[in-house]
Structure formats: structure tokens, C-alpha cells
Amino acid sequence: MALTVLPPTQTARAFQLRPMGLWRPIDFLHRRGSEPMDASSVAVFRIAFGLVTLVAIVRFFAYDWIDQLYVDPLHHFSYVGFEWVRAWPAPWMHLHFATLGLLSISIILGWHARASLILFALGFTYVELIDKTTYLNHYYFVSLVALLLAFIPHDRAWSLDSRRAGTLTWTPVWTVWVLRAQIALVYCFAGFAKLNHDWIVNAAPLRFWLPQHAHLPVVGPLLDETWIAYAFSWAGAAFDLTIVAWMLWGRSRLLAFAVLIVFHLITGQLFMIGIFPYMMIAASLIFFSPDWPRRLLSRLRHQPMPAENLPASRRRLAKPSIWGRLAVMIALAVVAVQIIVPLRHYFYPGPVQWNEEGYRFSWRVLLTEKVGHVEYRVTDTQGRSWTESPASYLSPLQAERMSTQPDLILATAHIIHDHHARQGRQVTVTADAFVSLNARATHRLIDPATDLAAQVQGLGPKSWLLPSPD
Amino acid sequence: MATRLSARSVRRAALLPPLILGAALLLAACSSDVTRRDVAASLTELVIVPRYEAAADRAEAMSEGIRTLVSEPTPARLHEARDSWRDARSAWSRVQAYTLGPVMELRIPSLVSWWPIDESKIRDALARPSISAEDVRDTFAADQRGFGALELLLFADGDSVLSHLQADDEAYSQYLMALAEVIADAVRQASNDWSGEYGEAFSGSGDRAISENLAIADLVRVPVFLTETLGDMQLGVALGITKPEADLNVIPEGVAATGVEDLDQSMRGIQDTYLGDADGLGLSDLVAELSTEADQRMRDALLNAITAIESLRETGKPLKDLLQTDSGLVIEARDAIKNVQLVLNTEVVSLLGITIGFSDNDGDS
Structure with a gap:
């Protein structure tokens, strides 16, 4: 459907014609989202994201995956609507990945970070669109986060861009909430997907996977036990379903983060899931207080925490502009899409594990x-x-x-x-x-x-x- | 009013996880579950090593029988030599289900069982003034040696081999002896490796121990590949199922007509790996721990395949003849072999967590 662009005054009138009550939740979210907060945790998120993606790119070179996955195959399995996406011929595909690696470094340094993130998101998504057989949930997550970061103010602290532009060290609170929402979606859908008969009642597939590690020292014999498969299955489902809540609650956050690290390191050791555990550990830091990096630095330097350089609260500001309301609605729409997409398998007949219709992009991680x-x-x-x-x-x-x-x-x-x-x-x-x-x-x-x-x-x-x- | 935990309570609580872990480990250590290492070690000791030793012994007996035939070219000796060839070939077919490790690294199949052979090259070789085992091993092509080449010389043209030997045809007798010697040496080499360093490593002992997961994966991968070879590349092509045109030449059967016996021994070799020795363990013990139903399906599939091949044997006809006259029976046998491949390649692979093909990627779905 084509959008008709109205002059600003007409647009404003159109919005004002509606009863103000409908806008209240939007305005509330806008006001709360515009509250200033320390920008350092978002900066750490950006840096950590860049580091993990850099490692991911290096692994593509180290394991010769560029040739094996994209250059050598005679055929690729295209996504519907993206049949036009083709792999570059040999040297150019390597150059493409090298460029992604350079963009990761650029993201880490915060040098032209927004452009780098947009290019990285496009370049990485292009790679993912070449062949459906290479689909991985965590690569989908990388594309989404890169795109989100590109549109939020991520470079106001600890970036070359901020040094060049000035010392704006705060960022609106919605930036953190958008990232938290993205991570919460991953965990929650991964948890909901585990609420099925096989996972809960049969401890499948962990019952078959864990005995493969029975040779490990100390814990090996445990992994051969059926009851441990049940314990892992139930604990895994409980972890995915509740970890976000524990991370949001200040009192449980530190312990929850310790559990999160242990959980991801264990799964990283037991299953071949590459960067996924490290990506999630790094990303989950965003649940801590926005100024945690500065607090930590002060503690490490044995210096008092510098006074916050935040602007006055915007809570009492006049009602949001049209563009502010639009921004909130777009953000809500993005979240809604991200909720609908993993649930789309309900529109297909039969169980999704069997027919795999609506399986991808649904955070069904290590499930069958x-x-x-x-x-x-x-x-x-x-x-x-x-x-x-x-x-x-x-x-x-x-x-x-x-x-x-x-x-x-x-x-x-x-x-x-x-x-x-x-x-x-x-x-x-x-x-x-x-x-x-x-x-x-x-x-x-x-x-x-x-x-x-x-x-x-x-x-x-x-x-x-x-x-x-x- | 919030209550604070005393330091003593916290210390007590902190002791709980290690205690639980310790108890769980103790429980696990006391359990009697069969491990992959146990299965790999048992199969090595009680199945693979004895089978390779039997194959080596029979190959050496064959070599000896052919030497005797050359020195005493009589119909009785020829009969004995041919029997020894059948025995040696049958024993070699039995170990096809564990063609891994040194057997592949030393390219022993190219010395022992290459197919198809090139009859014209073999006849050309007979024009040489002399032929040694070194010539056969080092300078002859794979399609000029092995059981197939030996079969051609030992069984071809009725008893004409006796005419050659009685006429002191040096090249013929040297070629016969060299072929048998190369086969015997190669199979003995494989047997010695399995009895020694490689067998130890495969069992999980020694400095170069192979991981138990890799050992178990190999013990599944090779039978999957073997059933694919028998079902698709041999019977499938010969029946015109996997190619538009039927081609009998892919069946590794010469005038000795051992095609059905080869099939039978190959499937029994897979059964050996799956069930293990009567006094030992097999893959079945691992599968049954996770799913007795899947274990039964695998056992049934193997039994059906062996029974279907037995039906072929009962006709008393060579496999190549059966393919033309009783193709229905061969199709039944092929279907049964394919079913073994299917159950192995899906349920057994699933339960044991084995990746059959190359899958070097970070999977998470």
C-alpha cells in the first residue's frame, strides 16, 4: 500500500483529530523512553557485539567455511523472494567477509559506527540470504542486533565518533530497552519452544546428546545418566523462560548473570554452537544498570565515581512530537512483528518439528x-x-x-x-x-x-x- | 521486616551444591551403564581383531595353496587352491564392515579387492618375462591385482590353468603366486595393525587413543557406506534402479560366482558390529539403552536382509544370473539391505549422535 505523505501541518491535524486517550500509552512510553541515562552500557554492548562478530568472521576464514558454504556448492537454496541473492565468485566472497571483519573492527572502535553497522547488517544478512542450509538462529540474531544498533545512539561513549563529535555521555533510556527486548524475545521463545512433550516428558533430544560426552573427566559419567538429561531439559526450559525476569530484578541480577554464564559455557562445551554462548553472555550485560561500566572502571581504578553528566529529566517536557509518537509506534510494530514471526507456525497444519513450516526465525534453538x-x-x-x-x-x-x-x-x-x-x-x-x-x-x-x-x-x-x- | 541470613547459614548453603554434585557423581560411578569405550574395546577385541586374523590366516592359506598348485599342478591341488581362494575372499568380505583405520590409510582395498578388473591388462601382464610380488604391488594398476585378477587366472577357462602350469608357463605361475602373496601380505598387515597399535588406539588405550565418539561413529559410518555401496552402487545399478540403464559389470563377481556369498558375508559383518560377539558388547547395547524399540527395528532389519540373501543362495545361481532370471528375489534382497541403511542412517545415527556426512558448521537448530 502506497503511503501518502502529508504536509507537516496536515499530518499534525490528522493526529490531533483522534481522542487523546489513545495516545496516552504511546506518550507515556515516549516520555519514559526519552529519560536520559548513562551511555556507557550501550557502548559496551556495541564493543562486545563487534568483538563477537569479529571472532565469527575470523572463524569463517579459519575453518574454510567461505569456500565450503558459499563458493564451492553448485546450487544454493534461496529464500522465497530472495532468489536474486547470489554468492560472489571466489575472490570476491572472501573480500566480502574481509570487509565484514573490517566493519566489525570499525564497530568496536566506534569509528563511523552507524555507517559501519548499517553496512555490516546488510553485508551479513546478504550472506545469510544466500543459502537456507546455513541458517542459524544466532546469525539471525546478529543481523537483527546490527540493524537495531544502527538505529540507536550507541556511539555516545567510548567511541572515536564521540571524541570527534563531543562529549555527549548520555543516551535515552529506550535504547537499552530496545536491546533488552530483543534479547528477551530470544530467551522467551526458546523457552516456550521447549514446552513440548518430547522435551519435558521424554527429555529428548538431550537424552541422546548428553551421553556423547560421557568421556569428559569428572562430570562425564553423570552425562550418561537418564535423570541428568531430565534435569538438563527442565532446567534449560526454566532458564530460558525466567532468566530475563531474574536479570531485570536488581536483587537477583548478579546471581542470575552468574547462572547465565555457567549455562552458556556448559552448552558451549557440550554442543557445537560456535559463537552463540559468547554472544548471549556479552549481550546480557545490557540488563545491568546503564552506568555499570563506569562504576566498574572507577572501582578498578580505586577512584570515586564521577558525577553523572546527565541533562535534566524530560518527564515534564511538553507532549511528544508527531515524529516521537511515530518512532514509538515503529518500535512497537517491530516488537509485534518479532512476536508474530516465531508464532507463524500455528498457521500451518501439523507440528512444526515435523513439517518445519515456520521453523526458521523462531528461536527454536537446540530443540530436536x-x-x-x-x-x-x-x-x-x-x-x-x-x-x-x-x-x-x-x-x-x-x-x-x-x-x-x-x-x-x-x-x-x-x-x-x-x-x-x-x-x-x-x-x-x-x-x-x-x-x-x-x-x-x-x-x-x-x-x-x-x-x-x-x-x-x-x-x-x-x-x-x-x-x-x- | 527483612531477615538476614547468618554467615553460618550461608556457609552451609554454599556446601550444598558440591555435596549434591558429589553424590550424583558417586551415583553415576556406581551405575552399570555400558559406555561407548566399553563397546569399542569389546568389538575390537572380540570381533574386529579375530575377524581380521581369520582373514589373514585364510589369505595366507590361499597363498600357500597356490604355491602348492604351482609346484604340483594336479586337479586335486587346483580344487584345493580354488577352495582356499573362496575361503579367503569370504573372510575378506566379512571384514568389509570395519574397513577403517590402517586398512584405508594403507589403501589395502586397492591391493586386495579392486573392481572392476581389466582383463586385457591382466593378459598383457602375462606377456612379461617375469612377475614378482613387488611388481604387482608397486607397478601394476589396481585393476590388475587383487581377488578379481586372481579369480580370472585361477578359475578362467575351465581347467586351463593346469595347462599353463603343466607347460611351465613361468609368467602365469609367477603372476598367480605374486597376486596371492600381495593379498596375503596386505591382509596380514591390516590384521597386525588391528592386533597392535591401531587396535589399542581404537579401544581407547595407548598414547594415540582414538576418542570413543569417533570410534563409535566409524563403526556406524562404515556399515552405512557399505549398505549404500551394495544397495545403490552395485545391486541398484545392476537392476537399473539407480541408473537409467542396467549394468551388470558393477557386480564384483567373476567366474567363481561368489556374488551372493559376498553379499551375505558383508551383511553378517554389519551384524557382527551391531550385535557384537556373544560374550561381548555391540552397538546394540548402546542403542537399546536409549530405545529398545529402535534396537529391535535394527535387529529385524539385519535379520531380514540376511534372510533375503539366504533366499538368493538357495537358488544355487550366480548373482549375475539371478539379476537376469530372478530379479524379483534380488530386488527383495536389495530392499532389505536398503532398509538396514535407512534404520542405521536415521534412528541409530540419531540415538548415538553421529554425523554421517560432513557437517562442519555451528548448528543451533
Whole structure:
């Protein structure tokens, strides 16, 4: 829908026509959000974010993931609507990541930080959009935080930009609340997702994952015990669901942060989740008092805390401007979208763990053990029929990831169809796709009679998916 | 009014977590759960090492039998030599389910069991003035050696091998002996490594101990690959299921017609790994601890596959003939082998937390 831009006076009148009562919550949020506060915790958040993303970028080079994930594969699985996003050819993809690394350094230093954050958000999101098989919740989180940081005043303390521009050491309180809300969404949805039968009643998948670490010294034998899997499952769900509340409450914050560190370090040790634990530990510092970095510095230097250099409270300021109200509404809309997106799987029939419709971007972290096995049956117009393995067309990582995800199984069928079409053969492509979810008996995932090559790739429910056996 | 905890209470409370942890560890230490290390060690000691030793013994017996045949080229000796070849090949097929470690590092399959062979290159080699084991090992191509090449010379053209040997065909007799010697040396080498340093490492002892997770992963990965080879790359292609055109040449079966026996021994090798020795442990012990249903499904799948192959054996026909005359039976056997692959590759892999393919990425979903 096209937006009609009204002259400022007309816009103001339009807003004033509504009863003032409707604006009260908006104005309240605006007033409270405009309260000044120390900018140092947001600055620390920016620096920590830059450090963690720098490490993430370095790991892409160190583990040769740029070639393996983006350059070498012959095909990529595009997101619907983003089919135009393509990986750069070899040297340029490396250069792209090198640029992201430089942007991370720029973010850490606070040098042209806003531009750096915008470019980083665009550049990192571009990488994530290349191939669905590389989707990770924490990379989605990186993109979101980079975008948020780009639009909040993050560089008023401890940045080269602030040195250049002056010594504005305060920032409005909404900056902190926006970041806290983002982190809270991650934890809460991760916690809600764990409230399912498998996690709570069967301790699955931790029951299968933890024994893999039974060789660890001291705690190893514990991890082989079934009851410890239950303890981990329930504690994990309780942690995700309540940690934000504990971090918000001043009295419990320090202990909660200690638990948070232990929780993330343990999960980081037990599971291959890369930067995720460190990202969440660093990000959770934002729940502390906004001036905690200055307090800590003063304590370390054995100096008294300098007096706060904050402007007078804005609480008594006149009612917010139209743009202020718009800003609050946009912020609320962003939060609303972030709540709706993880819940969109309710619009699809069947359990999300089985059909994976609405699984991504939903903070369903370390939730299921799902293994699949797919073979395609190709039939030409002469009636000849043979099977083909997805491994013939995809990288090993892609072949493994696609075997459990219906949209990727469909996309691979199209890849196979297009391959034969290029050779002048018209074929139908059906799939023998089997999945074991949380180590249950293997079941067919897809109707083996459906010609997948004739199915449209999109966001709608997939009629050719067979129902979950449970 | 807020009440403050006394310092003594705080100290007592602080003691609680370590006490709970200590009690839990004690409880865990007293439990009798089977560990991955136990399974890897038991399979090494009671299954893999004895099977490799049997394969090496039989390969050496074959080599000896062929030397005897060369020195005494009679129909009785030829019969014995051929039997020893069958025994050695059967024993080698049995260890295919644990073709890992030194076997792969030393490229032993390329010395022992390469397929397809190149008959014209083998016949060209017979034109050489002399052939030694070193020639076969170091200068011959993989498709000129191994059980396949030996089968061609030992079984081809009825009893013509006797004519060659009785006519003092030096190249023929040297090639026969060299092929058998290379096979015997290679299999003995694999056996010695498993009995020695590699076996120790695989069991988790010694300076170069292999992690128990890696050991268990290997014990699942190789059978998955083996079932894929048998089901897709051999039977699937020969039946025209995995390729548009059927191609019988991919079946590693020569005139000795051991195709069904190869299938049978390969699947029994997988069963050895899964069930373990009667007095020891197998992958089944780990799977059953997590899901008795999945364990039963795996056992059933293996039994079905072995039974289906037994049906092929009962016909008394070579596999290549069966593929043309009784393809329905072969399809049943292939389906059963594929089902073993499916259950291994999904449920067993899930329960044991094994990544079959390359998956070097930070997963969190």
C-alpha cells in the first residue's frame, strides 16, 4: 500500500483529530523512553557485539567455511523472494567477509559506527540470504542486533565518533530497552519452544546428546545418566523462560548473570554452537544498570565515581512530537512483528518439528534431533525410471541439512528437474524421504506419488507433506 | 521486616551444591551403564581383531595353496587352491564392515579387492618375462591385482590353468603366486595393525587413543557406506534402479560366482558390529539403552536382509544370473539391505549422535 505523505501541518491535524486517550500509552512510553541515562552500557554492548562478530568472521576464514558454504556448492537454496541473492565468485566472497571483519573492527572502535553497522547488517544478512542450509538462529540474531544498533545512539561513549563529535555521555533510556527486548524475545521463545512433550516428558533430544560426552573427566559419567538429561531439559526450559525476569530484578541480577554464564559455557562445551554462548553472555550485560561500566572502571581504578553528566529529566517536557509518537509506534510494530514471526507456525497444519513450516526465525534453538534420508525417483517420458541421490547435486552439508526440511527437499527436486531439462529430458521427480524425529521410528515425510518438480516453491502449506506419525 | 541470613547459614548453603554434585557423581560411578569405550574395546577385541586374523590366516592359506598348485599342478591341488581362494575372499568380505583405520590409510582395498578388473591388462601382464610380488604391488594398476585378477587366472577357462602350469608357463605361475602373496601380505598387515597399535588406539588405550565418539561413529559410518555401496552402487545399478540403464559389470563377481556369498558375508559383518560377539558388547547395547524399540527395528532389519540373501543362495545361481532370471528375489534382497541403511542412517545415527556426512558448521537448530 502506497503511503501518502502529508504536509507537516496536515499530518499534525490528522493526529490531533483522534481522542487523546489513545495516545496516552504511546506518550507515556515516549516520555519514559526519552529519560536520559548513562551511555556507557550501550557502548559496551556495541564493543562486545563487534568483538563477537569479529571472532565469527575470523572463524569463517579459519575453518574454510567461505569456500565450503558459499563458493564451492553448485546450487544454493534461496529464500522465497530472495532468489536474486547470489554468492560472489571466489575472490570476491572472501573480500566480502574481509570487509565484514573490517566493519566489525570499525564497530568496536566506534569509528563511523552507524555507517559501519548499517553496512555490516546488510553485508551479513546478504550472506545469510544466500543459502537456507546455513541458517542459524544466532546469525539471525546478529543481523537483527546490527540493524537495531544502527538505529540507536550507541556511539555516545567510548567511541572515536564521540571524541570527534563531543562529549555527549548520555543516551535515552529506550535504547537499552530496545536491546533488552530483543534479547528477551530470544530467551522467551526458546523457552516456550521447549514446552513440548518430547522435551519435558521424554527429555529428548538431550537424552541422546548428553551421553556423547560421557568421556569428559569428572562430570562425564553423570552425562550418561537418564535423570541428568531430565534435569538438563527442565532446567534449560526454566532458564530460558525466567532468566530475563531474574536479570531485570536488581536483587537477583548478579546471581542470575552468574547462572547465565555457567549455562552458556556448559552448552558451549557440550554442543557445537560456535559463537552463540559468547554472544548471549556479552549481550546480557545490557540488563545491568546503564552506568555499570563506569562504576566498574572507577572501582578498578580505586577512584570515586564521577558525577553523572546527565541533562535534566524530560518527564515534564511538553507532549511528544508527531515524529516521537511515530518512532514509538515503529518500535512497537517491530516488537509485534518479532512476536508474530516465531508464532507463524500455528498457521500451518501439523507440528512444526515435523513439517518445519515456520521453523526458521523462531528461536527454536537446540530443540530436536532430526535425521533424514532422501532419494529421488526420476522418470522420463519414455517411462524409464531411476533413483538419484541428492549428494550428486549438493555439498555434503547441504545434502545433510536438506534431508529433513521439506522446502529444501522440494527445491532439490527442482534442481534435479532443471538439470535434466537442460539436457533435453522432461522428467518427473518424486521423493522417497524418511525422517526420524527425536529417534522415533523412521517414517515417510513426503507423499512418494507427488511429482515434486510440478509443485510451486512458496510459503503456503505443503499438501504433499505426510502427517506426523504422532 | 527483612531477615538476614547468618554467615553460618550461608556457609552451609554454599556446601550444598558440591555435596549434591558429589553424590550424583558417586551415583553415576556406581551405575552399570555400558559406555561407548566399553563397546569399542569389546568389538575390537572380540570381533574386529579375530575377524581380521581369520582373514589373514585364510589369505595366507590361499597363498600357500597356490604355491602348492604351482609346484604340483594336479586337479586335486587346483580344487584345493580354488577352495582356499573362496575361503579367503569370504573372510575378506566379512571384514568389509570395519574397513577403517590402517586398512584405508594403507589403501589395502586397492591391493586386495579392486573392481572392476581389466582383463586385457591382466593378459598383457602375462606377456612379461617375469612377475614378482613387488611388481604387482608397486607397478601394476589396481585393476590388475587383487581377488578379481586372481579369480580370472585361477578359475578362467575351465581347467586351463593346469595347462599353463603343466607347460611351465613361468609368467602365469609367477603372476598367480605374486597376486596371492600381495593379498596375503596386505591382509596380514591390516590384521597386525588391528592386533597392535591401531587396535589399542581404537579401544581407547595407548598414547594415540582414538576418542570413543569417533570410534563409535566409524563403526556406524562404515556399515552405512557399505549398505549404500551394495544397495545403490552395485545391486541398484545392476537392476537399473539407480541408473537409467542396467549394468551388470558393477557386480564384483567373476567366474567363481561368489556374488551372493559376498553379499551375505558383508551383511553378517554389519551384524557382527551391531550385535557384537556373544560374550561381548555391540552397538546394540548402546542403542537399546536409549530405545529398545529402535534396537529391535535394527535387529529385524539385519535379520531380514540376511534372510533375503539366504533366499538368493538357495537358488544355487550366480548373482549375475539371478539379476537376469530372478530379479524379483534380488530386488527383495536389495530392499532389505536398503532398509538396514535407512534404520542405521536415521534412528541409530540419531540415538548415538553421529554425523554421517560432513557437517562442519555451528548448528543451533
